Amino acid sequence: MYLHLGNEIVIPTENIIAVCDIDACTVSKKTRDFLAAAQKRGEVVNVSYELPKSFVVCIENGERKVYISQLSPKTLNRRELKTR
Numbered sequence: 001m002y003l004h005l006g007n008e009i010v011i012p013t014e015n016i017i018a019v020c021d022i023d024a025c026t027v028s029k030k031t032r033d034f035l036a037a038a039q040k041r042g043e044v045v046n047v048s049y050e051l052p053k054s055f056v057v058c059i060e061n062g063e064r065k066v067y068i069s070q071l072s073p074k075t076l077n078r079r080e081l082k083t084r
Contacts, residue, residue, distance in 0.1 A: 004079050005056060005069045015058040019073045022052050032046045038066045 001013045021045070025031045034037065038044050043064050048051075048071040058065045 002054075003076060005067050005076065006071050007047050009045070009047050009067065011058055011060075011067070013058070015060055017057040019056050019076055021073050022054055022068075022079060025035060025055075035066065038064070044068060 002010045003013050003016065004010050020031075021058075026035070035044070044066045046068045048070040050069045052070060053072045054069050054076060056067040056069065056076070058067065071079070
């Protein structure tokens, strides 16, 4: 199955480690440090340049990717695409 993150970005659900609410999670310094380090390593992909509401942590081909999305985690959880 796949998850559509917005702006034509689709990822396999088996690659997803976490779907997090940006407002709730960035209260923690550890989360802010994680996102800053991922940005420095080039692991962050902005799906949209609108106000971010969530971030999705994935492993793709053995490498971590962090997708920043304008969609809420609740919306992303409902967006799972099934394939045949």
